[in-house]
Amino acid sequence: MRKWITFPTQQGTISRQAHADLPKEGIYEREIGRNGFFGPATHMHHSHAPTGWIDWQGELKPRAFDLNNLVNTEYQPATSSPWSAPLILFNDHCKYRMWHCVENMAKLARNADGDELLFVHQGSADFFSDYGHMVLQEGDYVVIPRATMWRIEPQKPLQILMIEATNDSYQLPEKGLLGAHAIFDPAMLDTPLLNETFKAQQGEIEWQVEVKRHNQISTITYPFNPLDAIGWHGDLSVVRINWRDIRPLMSHRYHLPPSAHTTFVANRFVICTFVPRPIESDPQALKVPFFHNNDDYDEVLFYHQGNFFSRDNIEQGMVTFHPAGFTHGPHPKAFAAGQQSLKTFTDEVAVMLDTRDALHIASAATSVENPNYVDSWKTK
Structure with missing residues (x-):
């Protein structure tokens, strides 16, 4: 038998509610969690976007594949x-x-x-x-x-x-x-x-x-x-x-984690479905997917149809792959649009695969990879 080490505490400038009521402008929340979104978690508040990298060397990076080109x-x-x-x-x-x-x-x-x-x-x-x-x-x-x-x-x-x-x-x-x-x-x-x-x-x-x-x-x-x-x-x-038969969970005051949209479960991975839904209406609620470390799961999104509100330059039939081990979250334009409440409804449909074990990339995917995807979070 074993259990997580838990010691709820707080330091510095914080919000009491995750994904809402951020203390002031220019604060970026990052969730560090274990076991997907079901284990212990800490919510860090940063003065810079956690995805604000200017260079990336090595194989651990976000990737995008355009399966239409296959x-x-x-x-x-x-x-x-x-x-x-x-x-x-x-x-x-x-x-x-x-x-x-x-x-x-x-x-x-x-x-x-x-x-x-x-x-x-x-x-x-x-x-x-x-x-x-x-x-x-x-x-x-x-x-x-x-x-x-x-x-x-x-x-x-x-x-x-x-x-x-x-x-x-x-x-x-x-x-x-x-x-x-x-x-x-x-x-x-x-x-x-x-x-x-x-x-x-x-x-x-x-x-x-x-x-x-x-x-x-x-x-x-x-x-x-x-x-x-x-x-x-x-x-x-x-x-x-x-x-179209899926009726998504919603909260007008709180941005729900992807796990709330789980459709099918296997022992070592889950399948989630993102379908059209109203965007959070509370002025203090986060309105786009939050920056997070999903350090125990690889994350794959297949974009079926609609406008993908957390991503730039993503079309239907494309796949994004975010391996476990780094912080990811919305693109800068999407984050800014969410802060300004420019949209009240999301019409995207996407299939997400989250795997507990590291995924390998096959040669077919490599042949249709967009090598510039890793740079799409840059603001300059």
Whole structure:
């Protein structure tokens, strides 16, 4: 058994409430926290922005990748197999891919390495699995349990963010005092149907299944379509929810940490979803993400759509990667706009991955990196 060392104390000029009531103009708050936003924390007050660097040498730096530039390149050819989608970031517990799919999958897929999470960035499709059929639309999350057989028939060309929970499973976050129906009601989770569309694709036609295990592909051939279920019952299934069904937590007087927007949880990482919401209206409340040290987690943001109010020169389809170990926060223009209350509503939609273990950058990501991103916090 062990517990954090705690000794609440204070020194110098402070605010009594984190992320609000800063004592005077020109004060910058920085949160130093452990275990994401759930462990002990200290709120430092500085006379300079903690991101005010003028030079950066070495590999530990904020990075940005424009995944739009991957399409139809050697790294991301249009492919009907999800196992051909290029790695962007990875570690032993997570694999982060972008899949460009324009043709019907010629083979079924089966991931024996862990649960798969799909986020439909663009396009629409018919989705078939052991559990039945559903139609996927832009903005859908789809959780595919480990070892499920599935395939996709695009209706419109697809860009799909794939996040594998390697040797793990996706679960829902504990919502505590909020109750089980906050953020989204579990009743909003859709499951596939054994409908006429599903039955129509069954038959005595040879099909193959590409099974991924230990990152190696084995191919199993059947003289029939193995998606031949005639019924099922239980509480394990493919599930889907669209970001538009998420009702975000809000406080008009306090800027909530990213953890308040958690959508799915694995053992070594979390997935959060930022959706449109009102910006804090209290004049004393911080109105943009606060400067913080997230020293136990790497932070990845995929920008789906909208205007990303805490970032400059970020477009949909881009990814930012902030490794653990340095202070990060809003860009200077965004911080100034927040202080002036220039916006009352944020219309951004973004998917965040926070990993407990360091992520590695794959060559596909390096090929579309913006090397000047680290300089975007400079004011001169």
